[in-house]
Amino acid sequence: MNDELKIKFWGVRGSYPAPGAGTVKYGGNTSCVEINAGGHTIILDAGTGIIPLGHELAKRAIQEKRGLELLLLFSHLHHDHTQGFPFFTPAYFPNTRLHVFGPGGTPETLKQVLERNQSSETFPLSLRDMPAAKTIESVRESQVIVWDEEKVWVGESASSASPDAVVIRIHKSYAHPGGVYVYRITWRGKSVVYATDTEGYVGMDRKLVAFARNADVLIHDAQYNEEHYRGQLAGFPSTQGYGHSTVTMAAEVAAAAETGELILFHHDPAYTDDLVAAQEAAAQKLFPDSRAAHEGLEIKLRLDFRSLLKSVAKTKPDFGSLRDGSKI
Numbered sequence: 001m002n003d004e005l006k007i008k009f010w011g012v013r014g015s016y017p018a019p020g021a022g023t024v025k026y027g028g029n030t031s032c033v034e035i036n037a038g039g040h041t042i043i044l045d046a047g048t049g050i051i052p053l054g055h056e057l058a059k060r061a062i063q064e065k066r067g068l069e070l071l072l073l074f075s076h077l078h079h080d081h082t083q084g085f086p087f088f089t090p091a092y093f094p095n096t097r098l099h100v101f102g103p104g105g106t107p108e109t110l111k112q113v114l115e116r117n118q119s120s121e122t123f124p125l126s127l128r129d130m131p132a133a134k135t136i137e138s139v140r141e142s143q144v145i146v147w148d149e150e151k152v153w154v155g156e157s158a159s160s161a162s163p164d165a166v167v168i169r170i171h172k173s174y175a176h177p178g179g180v181y182v183y184r185i186t187w188r189g190k191s192v193v194y195a196t197d198t199e200g201y202v203g204m205d206r207k208l209v210a211f212a213r214n215a216d217v218l219i220h221d222a223q224y225n226e227e228h229y230r231g232q233l234a235g236f237p238s239t240q241g242y243g244h245s246t247v248t249m250a251a252e253v254a255a256a257a258e259t260g261e262l263i264l265f266h267h268d269p270a271y272t273d274d275l276v277a278a279q280e281a282a283a284q285k286l287f288p289d290s291r292a293a294h295e296g297l298e299i300k301l302r303l304d305f306r307s308l309l310k311s312v313a314k315t316k317p318d319f320g321s322l323r324d325g326s327k328i
Helices: 050-064 109-117 206-211 247-257 273-286 305-313
Strands: 004-011 032-037 040-044 069-073 097-102 133-138 144-148 151-155 166-173 180-187 190-195 217-221 261-265 290-292 298-303 321-324
Touching: 004 050, 004 190, 032 050, 032 180, 040 050, 040 166, 040 180, 069 144, 097 109, 109 133, 166 206, 180 206, 206 247, 217 247, 247 261, 247 273, 261 273, 273 290
Parallel strands: 040 069, 069 097, 097 133, 190 217, 217 261, 261 290
Antiparallel strands: 004 032, 004 298, 032 040, 144 151, 144 166, 166 180, 180 190, 298 321
């Protein structure tokens, strides 16, 4: 196990894929984020970005001659967050262990939606045709998902987890049609909050602020610019009530929650690279440590061992983190 938590973006668009000359810089795949915490791979959403991620994971497994164990979290079950799953290569390997969690009215809801997406009328291969060992379960907001050494489990508390466990907490937001899960992934004192498909309230979403408090990285929906949201952008309708945020909404949450870095996410598929760059510039005026997600962006959180040694000397542990956002 290494001492690094790494975030990599594989799909950053919302609604539908947007390939073409105008989206080369930021990318056109829909939502998918990979988090590697000490060797454990957690995947956030299965938009079309999960397809290249799957190819990369398969390549790693073949090169290292090992099976894969993966944890996939769905924020919600709208098409742009599930459409890549039938093409996820590791799910077709018998030696893959795939733990899948997401929202639903019953424990079986998530599995039923995925089965329906791959029914004989819509796709040539069913969920059963994916030979990976799969655990698919809808979870509740009150539950905690824990990946502790070689075991993944769901419970009401993480109190029995070891210090090296990856702990995932859930906040259910109603600021998107049908509701959406916001996830907080914590490992060795470092935290990433994934808040896609959420719309800011007047005066801010205070529950989201509390949930994201002091996170090292906040990945937040920022699909629309202010003019678009209000119906003042030529050629675009008003999108108030659609369940997506503006840059201002995202920056307000980051500032109030005192997060380390804000990553703008779920870019509108109609926005060119220039428009997304303008979103980034607008965010940086409000919250300086902001940037727009692009495919291939990596953020690495490492333990600051000098601070750790000082804190141990003071008998007051402080697992601070360094952010190194190298671009590829």
